[in-house]
Amino acid sequence: MKSLPSMFSSLHTSLQGILNARTSTVPFPTLTDALPTSAPDLFSNDYLSIANNGQLRQSFLKRIAHxxxxxxxxxxxxxxxxxxxxxxxxxxxxxxxxxxxxxxxxxxxxxxxxxxxxxxxxxxxxxxxxxxxxxxxxxxxxxxxxxxxxxxxxxxxxxxxxxxxxxxxxxxxxxxxxxxxxxxxxxxxxxxxxxxxxxxxxxxxxxxxxxxxxxxxxxxxxxxxxxxxxxxxxxxxxxxxxxxxxxxxxxxxxxxxxxxxxxxxxxxxxxxxxxxxxxxxxxxxxxxxxxxxxxxxxxxxGPLGDQLRTRLQELSAHFGGLLLELVKTVPKTAFSLPETANQLIPFSPIFPILTPQPVALATYLEKHGYGATAIAFPAVPRGQERIRVVIHAGNAESDLDNFVALLRHWAMAQHASGWSARL
Ligand SMILES: Cc1ncc(COP(=O)(O)O)c(C=O)c1O
Structure with missing residues (x-):
């Protein structure tokens, strides 16, 4: 690989200084690692799970042939x-x-x-x-x-x-x-x-x-x-x-x-x-x-669109119900839902889970096969750090149940480690 001409070095020095200041407060990805494709999709914007839909694929292939x-x-x-x-x-x-x-x-x-x-x-x-x-x-x-x-x-x-x-x-x-x-x-x-x-x-x-x-x-x-x-x-x-x-x-x-x-x-x-x-x-x-x-x-x-929308609403209601139950039973210090949480159910497929430790929670979820994005300051105001969960028409109910079980386990483990640290 040939190196760039040295006239770029003053630019690089100045860019590096700005990057150092930024990355000390904001975790930025390098974009060199893709999320594992096996992760159940609880984070993308593909609400109807249509991007990999077989019917869409078939009709596209048929149409492009002509x-x-x-x-x-x-x-x-x-x-x-x-x-x-x-x-x-x-x-x-x-x-x-x-x-x-x-x-x-x-x-x-x-x-x-x-x-x-x-x-x-x-x-x-x-x-x-x-x-x-x-x-x-x-x-x-x-x-x-x-x-x-x-x-x-x-x-x-x-x-x-x-x-x-x-x-x-x-x-x-x-x-x-x-x-x-x-x-x-x-x-x-x-x-x-x-x-x-x-x-x-x-x-x-x-x-x-x-x-x-x-x-x-x-x-x-x-x-x-x-x-x-x-x-x-x-x-x-x-x-x-x-x-x-x-x-x-x-x-x-x-x-x-x-x-x-x-x-x-x-x-x-x-x-x-x-x-x-x-x-x-x-x-x-x-x-x-x-x-x-x-x-x-x-x-x-068409009718498939109606089915996918209905499924999305059902799953969002299911997940919202599980979350509301969960926050009643785990320590409030682990995570909470925003004040608007009750209005989220059953219409919105987007669930912010507020936590003071978004990176630790995201890392834990990733380890268990769930790609999760920590959203930290300054993307959201301080005290509003979160992970954001998005429900999709193609999610399995069991994935949502497992995910909530992991949230519970993480919250309890946090609580226990907080106690042992204080003993
Ligand atoms: C509210 C809103 N408007 C506009 C955009 C931009 O759309 P696109 O991704 O098609 O450029 C986004 C993308 O994230 C969005 O969330």
């Missing part, structure tokens, strides 16, 4: 990469979501950076939940409205109303109907597993902001495919499609692939085509992904 295009799209949508397959998938998704316009993106990250980086204008204001995804922040960071973006406390209707009133006082042009207030939330939050109180937020908006002067954006990354009729998501589950202006559905989680679609108005779509840099300056989705997405949609929208 496809004239298979690999790269050969350019951005603005150039050679706007093919009939991209248009066909968009048209299918537009019908399925029953929306006026849709726009495909290469990822949920690109969709959020595109929307927030181009749609809010100078003079507009943005009100966002403090836990929205990094991709929304990255879009807002380059937005013309970036100086007028304000967070409210996570899922708090009281904080929402308070910050809304402050924002409106600072931006009288919104109530004067000359500018727009953007409200940004996620449907299901991935770290806490809790749902946005969207109807409450809409009620507050109606009280303070004239209709037509606000634009609600919901990121459905963690709910698309698993909620709503035919997997249409949280907004559809609540029947609020005519109250929410833009929705981001990503394909990397319950839909088992990669990419995203924004459902929105025709004018927002046109604006994105003109100004969304990730859309304009990047090669569009390859054909094999588009074909696989068509097959994934067939499953999500």
């Amino acid at each position: 496809s004239s295009h298979l690999f790269g799209s050969r350019g951005s949508r603005m150039l050679a990469g706007n093919t009939s397959e991209h248009i066909a998938l968009e048209s299918r998704l537009q019908q399925y979501f029953g929306t006026e316009a849709v726009m495909l993106f290469n990822s949920g990250y690109d969709a959020n950076v595109s929307f927030f980086g181009s749609i809010p204008q100078e003079g507009d204001a943005v009100l966002f939940d403090e836990l929205i995804h990094a991709s929304c922040h990255d879009g807002l960071a380059v937005s013309r409205a970036r100086k007028a973006a304000r967070p409210f406390a996570h899922n708090s209707v009281i904080s929402f109303e308070m910050v809304l009133r402050q924002v409106l006082a600072g931006c009288p042009q919104i109530v004067a109907r000359k500018a727009t207030l953007f409200v940004v939330v996620e449907s299901l939050y991935s770290m806490d597993g809790d749902f946005c109180p969207l109807p409450d937020f809409l009620r507050v908006l109606d009280r303070y902001v004239p209709s037509g002067c606000y634009h609600v954006v919901v990121d459905e990354a963690h709910s698309t495919g698993i909620l709503g009729p035919g997997g249409r998501g949280f907004v559809a589950e609540l029947g609020l499609q005519d109250r929410v202006h833009t929705v981001i559905h990503t394909f990397g989680k319950a839909r088992g692939l990669t990419g995203a679609v924004i459902t929105t108005s025709p004018i927002v779509r046109r604006f994105l085509i003109h100004y969304a840099r990730p859309l304009i300056f990047s090669t569009s989705l390859p054909h094999m992904n588009l074909i696989a997405l068509q097959c994934s949609c067939d499953i999500i929208e």
Whole structure:
């Protein structure tokens, strides 16, 4: 192996210094070891266990055998990469979501950076939940409205109303109907597993902001495919499609692939085509992904999708019940559930287990065949360290039972070692 030219050494010295400071507080993986594939999946975003689904595999293989295009799209949508397959998938998704316009993106990250980086204008204001995804922040960071973006406390209707009133006082042009207030939330939050109180937020908006002067954006990354009729998501589950202006559905989680679609108005779509840099300056989705997405949609929208969603709910309820019983019987110092725990059951497949020792617990679980990710500060606030468990339609009930038995064993062992250390 040839060594790099020495002019890089000053760069490396400076990078090394920053890395040393960072890794002393944040455990970062080297990404050189894969999780053992035998581990029961209690941690991925593949909620419906569709990524390795046999029916998806079969229909994909059948479809690609007859496809004239298979690999790269050969350019951005603005150039050679706007093919009939991209248009066909968009048209299918537009019908399925029953929306006026849709726009495909290469990822949920690109969709959020595109929307927030181009749609809010100078003079507009943005009100966002403090836990929205990094991709929304990255879009807002380059937005013309970036100086007028304000967070409210996570899922708090009281904080929402308070910050809304402050924002409106600072931006009288919104109530004067000359500018727009953007409200940004996620449907299901991935770290806490809790749902946005969207109807409450809409009620507050109606009280303070004239209709037509606000634009609600919901990121459905963690709910698309698993909620709503035919997997249409949280907004559809609540029947609020005519109250929410833009929705981001990503394909990397319950839909088992990669990419995203924004459902929105025709004018927002046109604006994105003109100004969304990730859309304009990047090669569009390859054909094999588009074909696989068509097959994934067939499953999500059909009877198998319904079965998988039902199974996911049953298993989530089962696991939630076991967890609630468990925390009643183990020392509180070992772990606890967040205050929202009762609301998690049976709807959310995401279970945060708060523990002061997330790395020790994750290591213990890994030793017993369960890949587990410790989530420590600063990914979550101090005192909120956790492991995050995700239930999947393909989990066996016995795996969940075994997992809870291991949690109990670990908690008791911690308790016993704490006692012996104090004796
Ligand atoms: C809430 C949310 N939005 C957007 C994204 C980005 O989606 P993608 O992985 O498709 O880039 C993620 C990914 O983790 C997410 O959790």
